[in-house]
Amino acid sequence: MSAAAPRVGFLGLGIMGAQMASRLVGTGQNVMVYNRSVAKAEPLRQLGAAVASTPAEVTSTCDLVFAMLADPKAAKAVAMDGPDSAVAGIAARPASAKPVTYVDCSTVDAATGEQVGNAITAAAPRTGFLAAPVSGGWRDARDGTLLFLCGGHQTAYEAAVPGLDAMGSRRWLLGSTPGDAARAKLMLQVMMGNIVGSLAEMMALSKAAGLDEAAILEVLGESAMANPLCKAKGELMRKNDYKPNFQVYLQQKDLRLALQLADDLGVPAPISAASNGQYIRARQMGFADKDFAAVRAAYEAEVMSEPETEDA
Amino acid sequence: MSAAAPRVGFLGLGIMGAQMASRLVGTGQNVMVYNRSVAKAEPLRQLGAAVASTPAEVTSTCDLVFAMLADPKAAKAVAMDGPDSAVAGIAARPASAKPVTYVDCSTVDAATGEQVGNAITAAAPRTGFLAAPVSGGWRDARDGTLLFLCGGHQTAYEAAVPGLDAMGSRRWLLGSTPGDAARAKLMLQVMMGNIVGSLAEMMALSKAAGLDEAAILEVLGESAMANPLCKAKGELMRKNDYKPNFQVYLQQKDLRLALQLADDLGVPAPISAASNGQYIRARQMGFADKDFAAVRAAYEAEVMSEPETEDA
Amino acid sequence: MSAAAPRVGFLGLGIMGAQMASRLVGTGQNVMVYNRSVAKAEPLRQLGAAVASTPAEVTSTCDLVFAMLADPKAAKAVAMDGPDSAVAGIAARPASAKPVTYVDCSTVDAATGEQVGNAITAAAPRTGFLAAPVSGGWRDARDGTLLFLCGGHQTAYEAAVPGLDAMGSRRWLLGSTPGDAARAKLMLQVMMGNIVGSLAEMMALSKAAGLDEAAILEVLGESAMANPLCKAKGELMRKNDYKPNFQVYLQQKDLRLALQLADDLGVPAPISAASNGQYIRARQMGFADKDFAAVRAAYEAEVMSEPETEDA
Amino acid sequence: MSAAAPRVGFLGLGIMGAQMASRLVGTGQNVMVYNRSVAKAEPLRQLGAAVASTPAEVTSTCDLVFAMLADPKAAKAVAMDGPDSAVAGIAARPASAKPVTYVDCSTVDAATGEQVGNAITAAAPRTGFLAAPVSGGWRDARDGTLLFLCGGHQTAYEAAVPGLDAMGSRRWLLGSTPGDAARAKLMLQVMMGNIVGSLAEMMALSKAAGLDEAAILEVLGESAMANPLCKAKGELMRKNDYKPNFQVYLQQKDLRLALQLADDLGVPAPISAASNGQYIRARQMGFADKDFAAVRAAYEAEVMSEPETEDA
Known part of the structure; x- marks a missing residue:
């Protein structure tokens, strides 16, 4: 060269x-x-x-x-x-x-x-x-x-x-415009926050209903909804293992930005607003710095302690 | 034989x-x-x-x-x-x-x-x-x-x-029990309703923000959230084409059953409740018998007319 | 006679x-x-x-x-x-x-x-x-x-x-019809549940913001929103005193019935749905048999113990 | 002097x-x-x-x-x-x-x-x-x-x-601090937005259920929830008369500020978030500059035209 x-x-x-x-x-x-x-x-x-x-x-x-x-x-x-x-x-x-x-x-x-x-x-x-x-x-x-x-x-x-x-x-x-890139990224983050929030809600219901959670995740993995995110986060939720990959506070911040955008644009965003509420609750329960799969904790009455994990 | x-x-x-x-x-x-x-x-x-x-x-x-x-x-x-x-x-x-x-x-x-x-x-x-x-x-x-x-x-x-x-x-x-099968199915239906509801919300935001909706769907299709359901329903939403496959009223009925189950079990289900509200609105706007991708219509102020499609 | x-x-x-x-x-x-x-x-x-x-x-x-x-x-x-x-x-x-x-x-x-x-x-x-x-x-x-x-x-x-x-x-x-009386009563119960739920939300925000909660209640009591229910329940929330008058589980049951009615009628009821979620959480946190002002507890991360009160 | x-x-x-x-x-x-x-x-x-x-x-x-x-x-x-x-x-x-x-x-x-x-x-x-x-x-x-x-x-x-x-x-x-006054005012605005939003929701349900709306408002006016705001706004809703006193866009802006405060403080505010969504929808339907009682319109499928009023 x-x-x-x-x-x-x-x-x-x-x-x-x-x-x-x-x-x-x-x-x-x-x-x-x-x-x-x-x-x-x-x-x-x-x-x-x-x-x-x-x-x-x-x-x-x-x-x-x-x-x-x-x-x-x-x-x-x-x-x-x-x-x-x-x-x-x-x-x-x-x-x-x-x-x-x-x-x-x-x-x-x-x-x-x-x-x-x-x-x-x-x-x-x-x-x-x-x-x-x-x-x-x-x-x-x-x-x-x-x-x-x-x-x-x-x-x-x-x-x-x-x-x-x-x-x-x-x-x-x-x-x-540069802002369009940020807004497009936000659109993906909204989907990510809502899908993982929904997964947490469904897992909480499955557990309370006495269903086999591992089998439910398998069925989901064979359905038209199957995706790597749900597979990964579903496992973390089952294990109650929230070692941070992408933190609760970051996911919640993105939902907040998306809700402000929706507000500016005059579009109601009730699903994202509900999902945002659950991430805020996870923050409130002490999970701000944990992986955002910890939104699962927002569905429990008591703050659960996390299991010891070997790898840091 | x-x-x-x-x-x-x-x-x-x-x-x-x-x-x-x-x-x-x-x-x-x-x-x-x-x-x-x-x-x-x-x-x-x-x-x-x-x-x-x-x-x-x-x-x-x-x-x-x-x-x-x-x-x-x-x-x-x-x-x-x-x-x-x-x-x-x-x-x-x-x-x-x-x-x-x-x-x-x-x-x-x-x-x-x-x-x-x-x-x-x-x-x-x-x-x-x-x-x-x-x-x-x-x-x-x-x-x-x-x-x-x-x-x-x-x-x-x-x-x-x-x-x-x-x-x-x-x-x-x-x-x-036989009920367990029904409840497990309901868990999948909750995910389906919430994911497609979130997709509708995100598509409505993308459109209002002036983003290229087709490109957004492509990006989603390359992400860890990629799944056949979003691919199929996202296309229908872009085309405003709601020929029924699984109807709004059926999806909403499943969300209703899931919310009653959540209520019985004492588990809050705010994301499903918000999503349910949007399917009810789609019903209210005249889309009860359309494909449940028509939840997209709940994000518009006016009832949109559907495009003519060739196959009945 | x-x-x-x-x-x-x-x-x-x-x-x-x-x-x-x-x-x-x-x-x-x-x-x-x-x-x-x-x-x-x-x-x-x-x-x-x-x-x-x-x-x-x-x-x-x-x-x-x-x-x-x-x-x-x-x-x-x-x-x-x-x-x-x-x-x-x-x-x-x-x-x-x-x-x-x-x-x-x-x-x-x-x-x-x-x-x-x-x-x-x-x-x-x-x-x-x-x-x-x-x-x-x-x-x-x-x-x-x-x-x-x-x-x-x-x-x-x-x-x-x-x-x-x-x-x-x-x-x-x-x-x-006899059902009309029940439905009319339900309308009042919806208002009651939502107003007290909103009051709890506002009190939680006031406390977190470091505002003088007693003064906030006084101001509310001088406003066009002043009503005996808020006066009474606001005091109970401040004192964290939930000796039952009308229980959480009863108020939540009425919200549930109202949501089923809304669903039957095809009317979205997002505010009642959100409020219902908070009463369910209060149930989940152990307040089912307490006064419905205990919906206030749903806004805290941890279950609070109730103060001793003299009359049982 | x-x-x-x-x-x-x-x-x-x-x-x-x-x-x-x-x-x-x-x-x-x-x-x-x-x-x-x-x-x-x-x-x-x-x-x-x-x-x-x-x-x-x-x-x-x-x-x-x-x-x-x-x-x-x-x-x-x-x-x-x-x-x-x-x-x-x-x-x-x-x-x-x-x-x-x-x-x-x-x-x-x-x-x-x-x-x-x-x-x-x-x-x-x-x-x-x-x-x-x-x-x-x-x-x-x-x-x-x-x-x-x-x-x-x-x-x-x-x-x-x-x-x-x-x-x-x-x-x-x-x-x-000066900010405390603004935040206290916001607390009242949250209550106002949520109460009138709930009233709109209840009135929409009453109408759909075929109940006598005027009588329902009378009953409300005799209950422990009776307050001048509901009396005034309930009448406007019944008459579909939204000549502006305090506008939809102003009420919604206050809810937005309150939700941002809640987010900053780490307190979930699901009822206000749901209520906010209905005011945004009212804006979307063309009622931004009407009285905030027009949140009632968010519960109808079609945008209603307002009656001619003589203005007082």
Whole structure:
């Protein structure tokens, strides 16, 4: 690969970001990475990536930049705050340079997405911005099987495609603004919250009715409703084992955002509202930091203690 | 097949029953069938089945008898009412005869299941009764891929196995009473109603938010929640096409029964209660006899007219 | 009062019935009473009432008969069961006798009301039946300030007026069938359950928000929403004092009946459904036999112990 | 009254404010008023009030200042924005002047209350701030029968008492921060929304059940639940007359704020959530700007047209 090859930048090397950046390197891209704590960049350096010391260094150098930050606050800080930020790096590029496309894969609310997008596109003429939150976990990131839910202009989407296809197996442009990506993600979270909430309700009824819960889950697994989520969460509910994967408080926060969206749009959302109430109750019973399958606990009169589990 | 071979009886040759009885004949059983309207028995006769003129004739002759009737009323009438009933046939058997096992595959409520079961087992000593409602449609019946949700004594279950395995691909003994089968079925119906209700809610939000609904369904289809039910019903909702497969009023009736069960058991069921409210609204808006995907209509302010569809 | 004066009958001398019958005697009516346990009739005898040994004795003698029984089972037993029943007494009257008007003040469900009404009116030609459940407690019964919610024919209503006006301060003919009275009562119970449920929700929020709950109740008491029920129940909630007046399980049963009615009528009832869920949770948490203000407990994560109170 | 008498200031002379300021003048206070549109100040001038041309003029002159603005935006603008604002006037006072007490009677959310309070108290040392939103309409303002729901320091509360007592009949210090007043008001709004929502639900059921709705309302009016709100709104529902008094969108906004508060506090609020859904549905059906009794319409399948009214 020649030194002149276009560089792809990557900001944020957490559990997900590190795997995603590795995919970019592994598929032959010329990659420059940045992470606040530089130690996490070392494995990428050994794979051949350049390591920058600020976000600005990445955006002043690379034409296509991906960001994968932990939360809205970090996404805003890296993109917009101060002379080391991505925005500063874009503004510092010579007028003759190719326009940057900045792709934010962090999961953020619609307002944050719009805010970051506006700051980035205002940094220099013709700068592109794409919101591209992912569906999938670190194994998907490692295997390049992430799903990208994109919102932004068609041009930015097309510029991002080579990187998206190196890191994921499917991608969709769901709307023309960054907020559309956040809202689309929220739609999936609503389904997830309601399905797992319903499963908890059904399991509580099955138990109270004296039915064989394991067999009920088997039957469900053979029906037209069969899906991996119910299979996994149903088992956790049976075992009363709520080691966190995706926490109650995060699932409930997404339901809350969806209910606010529904309210803004003037659409009643009674099922999500009822489901939200059960996640709030699970929080109230002390399960905020447990896996969201712990919504099952909201159907019991007393707070149950969790079984000891071996693996941490 | 010798004349002395044990006969398997089948009562009720509707859309489902005819296919199920055909499977029994096709797998080499010596079958005797009964249907109120005798014309529907003709295809079975041509396949080699004997045709009885009353339920009693079947139960006085066969050791293993399956029933597949349209509703609780028909299930009770065939089993219990009058001198032509299944009970009468069982009572008429000589004391030396092998005890009968009666397997009711009809979908009935728990109370009806218990009532029929009690009448059958009281008809003669050692008579067995198994409630075995099915999950699956007529194609599954034709292909022998039905799922049987059984409730009753282990002995009756074991006696029924050869017939169950000729007609279905999976079977579970979910509890020790006929009511347990009905309650287990209800658990699946609760999940079905709540998942499709949630899907309707999410689709209504997506539409109001200006998102690409077809793409949202694709994303859902790639997620850990992917399941054939959402795929099928999501398409119907997008097309506003509610040609009945399983009707709104039937789905709502099942939610109502589940809520009464929850009430009896002292378990709150807020998600099912909210979902039930939306199906009632769909009824109120004139969709009682449409497919239950029409719960989508409950999220619109005005009653929408349905598109013309070609197949009636 | 001459011996020939028309006799008014009264069946059932519980806490309410004893007071009601006393009112009839006190306003100068010529009264004959019946109670299963004869000891309870003694105070009425001392006031001047005749004491019968069977319901039939009352209905064969009196032209206007009131019944106030504990529950649907008792209401049916006294009215319809066996040779001592009210029906038997009516049937035994000579054809020339004045037709009887039977007024059932017991609180029963609509189905029981219709059943008792049919049996009574079938007992003899021109027999009148009025369902007239009451609103009010034993103090109202003592003071003649009960409210009568009536359902039945205009003729029966008019025949009952002298008795109703001796025992109560207001009366309404709400519909033309016995079931209408039960349904009207249910409407009030729905309001009661929902208002007290809302009060509990608001008090839980106030407490969690650190507001002065006593002051909030004062403000409510000065607003356009001020009502004696909220004043009384709000105090009980603040004191966490749930000595039973009207129990959780009874209030929840009424919400359940109302939800079944709503379902039958095809009207969504989401607020009552949500409220019902909270009463079920209160049952689940062990408050079934406490005052229905204990729905407040459904908003806490842990089951609270009740304070010691002096009077049991 | 001498020229040296302490002046009471009043900012905002809308429908409510004009009446409130008149009460202050009428009870002998030495009053200075301000209104953005000066024409509205004319009646007050004729009553004897001084008229200021900016909020700053009022706060630099008066020791006790009341504000009654239309919404959070106006409340903030008058208090905080620019050199004419109340804050600027306070800052301009000589260090030797008596500290100002600023009482904001506007209905604002908790966040706005805290923001305005912080700005005011930061304007000069020892400045007092009291949030004092009112319960009551313009007739109460005219008659001095408003209720004040106060939040702030005890000192500010006591300084405000002479003015509060001139304008209202009751006052409560509900908590120590401006946000507490907003939250207390929200508690009343939750009750109002839920009670009227329940009333609508009950009226819809009564109608569907064929009961006499007018009589049902009469019975309710004789029960322990009787309150002026139900009486008024029940009549409007019966007449299908929704000329706006307090609009659907305002009531729904308050429920939304209450649900967000509940979410923040970790308290489930299923009844309010269900009720909120019905107000959203009323908005969806086109009733956003009608009186909130129009939540009744959410229980009908079709949007009803409103009757012509003569408006009083």
